[in-house]
Amino acid sequence: MLIAGAGGHARELLDILFAEGKTENLYFYDDITGITSLHGFPILNSEEAAKEYLINNPDFILGTGNPQVRKMFYSKFIQWGGKHKSIKGQGIACSKFTNCKEADIFNLCFIGANTQIGKGCLINTGAQIHHDVKVGAFSEINPGAVLLGASEVGDKCSIGANATILPKVKIGNQVIVGAGSVVTKDVSDGVTVVGVPGRVILVK
Structure with a gap:
């Protein structure tokens, strides 16, 4: 290997x-x-x-x-x-009704039902991906981040440690969400979001 x-x-x-x-x-x-x-x-x-x-x-x-x-x-x-080859850590609570075969999922994560996690994604230690969430290819969900029901994250995004994406919020491609941020509304491609509630501070 x-x-x-x-x-x-x-x-x-x-x-x-x-x-x-x-x-x-x-x-x-x-x-x-x-x-x-x-x-x-x-x-x-x-x-x-x-x-x-x-x-x-x-x-x-x-x-x-x-x-x-x-x-x-x-x-x-x-x-x-x-x-x-993807890697799956220990202590993962993973629904039988998820598509996450090509994602790396580290220790102590929660993966809910009807989730779709794209190729090459990283779901890092202690992150939570709740029901009906979609995560695009090669995105990074950092430790302790929480993606709530039916939210969406695009390709090549980085969701910071302990950040929260509220239900049904859609995040575009190549977005950075700062650690501890709470994203309450949709976010377009290529921006950086920080704070509670999340606000855009950079547009590429």
């Missing part, structure tokens, strides 16, 4: 893999820092090395939280012949 990224998020991901006994032949990929190992596991430092590894070991996991970087790694690794 190859983990795309070797920063803080990858370290938390490693704990989940240890708990599941999935560390055999485990490598990381990081072509920026120059670090050669993480907790005793080797780090591949070049695209050539990653491509060679994937020939015989195609499975990879996204080891970063940033939505843009997750999408970039996903596209690269698929192009190099990789096969994306």
Whole structure:
């Protein structure tokens, strides 16, 4: 298994893999820092090395939280012949009536009925995704965030830690919601929202 990224998020991901006994032949990929190992596991430092590894070991996991970087790694690794694998942590309360197979869901999350969570998403520790919520591809739902019934989050969004999205609120693509914010009304693409109630402070 190859983990795309070797920063803080990858370290938390490693704990989940240890708990599941999935560390055999485990490598990381990081072509920026120059670090050669993480907790005793080797780090591949070049695209050539990653491509060679994937020939015989195609499975990879996204080891970063940033939505843009997750999408970039996903596209690269698929192009190099990789096969994306999602990760599911411990203590998850997950409805049988959800579509979240291609999302990473970390420890102690709640995933409600009739939810749709897109490819490459990260639902981080303790987040709650309630009934009929839709989350687009490669979005990041940070620890403790709560998405209430029938709300929607677009592609490549970042919902901050302990933020709350109220029922039926629709959030566009590539939106950043600040930590602890409460979003009470619809939000267009490409903006940053902070505060209680949430207000737009930046338009791309």
